[in-house]
Amino acid sequence: MELSYDIGGGDFVNAGRASSAVKGILKQLNISAVLIKRVVIALYEAEVNVAAHASAGKISVSITKDVIRINIRDKGPGIADIELAMQEGYSTASKEVREMGFGAGMGLPNIRKNSDTFNISSTPGEGTELEIINRLSN
Amino acid sequence: MKLKEVIGSLDLEVFYVSNPEGKTVSGGYVSDLLSDVMGNAEKNEVWITMQSHMNVVAIASLKELSAVIFVGGIEPAEAVVRKAEEEGIALLGTKLPTFSIAGRLYQLLER
Numbered sequence: 001m002e003l004s005y006d007i008g009g010g011d012f013v014n015a016g017r018a019s020s021a022v023k024g025i026l027k028q029l030n031i032s033a034v035l036i037k038r039v040v041i042a043l044y045e046a047e048v049n050v051a052a053h054a055s056a057g058k059i060s061v062s063i064t065k066d067v068i069r070i071n072i073r074d075k076g077p078g079i080a081d082i083e084l085a086m087q088e089g090y091s092t093a094s095k096e097v098r099e100m101g102f103g104a105g106m107g108l109p110n111i112r113k114n115s116d117t118f119n120i121s122s123t124p125g126e127g128t129e130l131e132i133i134n135r136l137s138n
Numbered sequence: 139m140k141l142k143e144v145i146g147s148l149d150l151e152v153f154y155v156s157n158p159e160g161k162t163v164s165g166g167y168v169s170d171l172l173s174d175v176m177g178n179a180e181k182n183e184v185w186i187t188m189q190s191h192m193n194v195v196a197i198a199s200l201k202e203l204s205a206v207i208f209v210g211g212i213e214p215a216e217a218v219v220r221k222a223e224e225e226g227i228a229l230l231g232t233k234l235p236t237f238s239i240a241g242r243l244y245q246l247l248e249r
Binding site: 012015016020023040044045048101102106110114 | 170171172173174176177187189191192193196197199200
């Protein structure tokens with residue numbers, strides 16, 4: 001099963017729509033609650049990252065009998081130092097975003113924690129791409 | 139404990155609730171950092187916070203929380219309440235600060 005969703009940069013009102021839709025589908029597929037929880041946490045954080053940092057993003061979700069693979073690609077400033085961005089507590093979020101309770105530097109670490117395999121690549125000035133893979137047979 | 143009993147015992151203001159007799163409260167989570175709640179809150183907990191924007195409802199729904207309690211007399215905007223109605227998320231309020239309402243909820247659930 002292949003799904004795709006668009007996310008708008010700055011669009012916090014709709015951040016979470018894709019997570020909610022994917023959660024509904026995984027429930028229908030009788031995926032375990034533990035795995036759904038992991039996927040939803042990782043995807044929600046990724047959606048918020050696009051809203052907070054990028055100008056636009058695209059999410060592709062592929063569900064097979066073995067694996068849930070999520071790809072999030074955004075157009076935006078990118079990340080110059082990925083190692084630094086992966087550190088808990090590090091954030092470049094704006095004051096406004098922090099006031100909403102985001103931008104605590106927990107997003108990317110939360111995504112990694114809730115992925116069986118997590119890949120991140122970025123080109124500064126162009127955008128960032130994440131791959132979140134969770135296996136069904138854990 | 140049922141949400142109805144929590145609302146009554148803690149004298150909470152109700153901005154929106156549906157089926158409080160049917161909703162169970164298993165515990166509470168206190169945080170104003172949304173990623174913290176996303177990562178660590180558990181299903182059927184009540185979230186105590188001073189954040190009152192749209193994403194609070196989204197997270198409460200994704201995490202299947204029983205309710206959100208806004209502290210210090212904070213009232214959610216109309217659009218936030220409408221979103222809560224769509225998602226079936228109970229939005230409650232108290233004039234008490236976080237420490238006091240968290241303490242009372244803890245006592246109530248430990249009773």
